[in-house]
Amino acid sequence: MHVTELVAQILKVLAAGLLLISFAMLAGRRTQQLITLYAWQGVLLFVSTCLVAYGAGLREMYYSAALTLILKVIALPWILNRLVHRLGAQWDSEQLVNVPTTMLVGLLLVIFAFGLAQPITSIATTITRHTLGIALAVILLSFLMMITRRKAVTQVIGFLAMENGLFLAATSATYGMPMVIEFGVALDLLVGVFILGIFFFQIREQFDSLDLRHLESLKED
């Protein structure tokens, strides 16, 4: 009983850490920094999945934890780093629209997410049910990050962070998705990053920059 309580406590702290990293990503300017933050998000996710697996005594959760470790902590940051180096964009910083305002909007999103998760939390039986609100908040914050960004690479990082949030939501509400779906999602992510990597080069070749504003105009002028 005592151990389970401790595990639940640590899970809450980890979830809070994930939320913190989401906000740091929202305020982060440098691409390199965002990739590092994404990797750290993966580490926290890995630890919390392991703890859930231990706390709930589920063997198959360890597999999805291992998948998280390999894919989100090692493979994807490595691929992104290489991509960014090849693009020469690692020290790219972008003009953010008014960080304090973005932060306040983020705060409202967190409140909204907590409100949204309340009814589900009250009927769920998992030990991680309290973190569902945080998971939803992470999803919404990543969404906000994608909206406020202009550069292609940072938008992709936002997309990946959103997937982290979804993974956390699945873990906290129902102890994760079936293995097949999890593998499917992992493969999707990997292939997605590959294809988007090719896109980056194409976009840059076409417009001489990774700024997505250029894609908004239909005609060449």
Added chain:
Amino acid sequence: MRTISFVRQFVEVILAIAIAPLFTGWIAQCRAWLQNRSAPPLLQPYRMLRKLFFKDVALATNASMLFRATPYVLFGTMVLAAAIIPSLVTDLPLARVADAIALVGLFATARVFLSLAAMDIGTSFGTMGARREMMIGFLAEPALLMVLFNAFILFGSTSLPSLVDGYRAHRTVIDPSVIFAAIAFAMVLFAENGRIPIDNPSTHLELTMIHEAMLLEYSARHLALVEWASSLKLFNYSCIGFALFVPWGIATNGRNGAWSLLIAIVALMGKLVIAGAVLAFVESLSAKLRIFRAPEYLAMAFLLAVLGLLVHLLLGV
């Protein structure tokens, strides 16, 4: 029984006044080491103060009463704050006078007086410094209050000594909101004490200084008092941090002996040594922000504190 608690109150205040410059000196020493310079001696701040006290005051011709009274007001408020904050013992007779919100008000009073005094002479630097100080202050204060509210909700009281007592009564549970609050508090501490991300305490560079710009017109014993007050302020902030987040070793209500007081002093010294080193380390790592980025930094601190509150209220710890 009553007299002994007054004696301890007295000991605490005297100790705070005595070792505040030492703490500043220790931070300066750590910074020098980290920057590969040979460090000034630990007692340098005391020598500074002695030198200043022996000098003659040079006053501007149009200095008003306010300008001359401000150093004493500053020093007085900081000493009173040191008396309220439980840095050694929680059984403080003076602490019942004011809770933590009044304490924030006390800091605000000091800030208002210093800013008015800086504007009093009418030099452009003083006015600039005062304006900047007010800008930082009005952004940092809500963040500090939010951090305190975090602790209030956790322990159900607004007075710092009973927070420390409550911490003792509670178990050692890691609460996620405490982490948020601690980070926010550290950020506010840096901003409020003119440390590096916002202001550099060791330069007199015209366009970047905030705190130093306000002191330009002060000399001799007035300057000494203001400097002493600002090291007391840093000491006070550190002690608020200890009381909120690491209240180990503070003599609580139950224990009254001289022995527990000795333990409390040793614990406080240990915490100050560590805190000073950490402060210097963080300061050496970070770059000074442009003044226009300061609102962003403080908005971040405010946000973290509010997030701590939200996480606590909605996570249902």
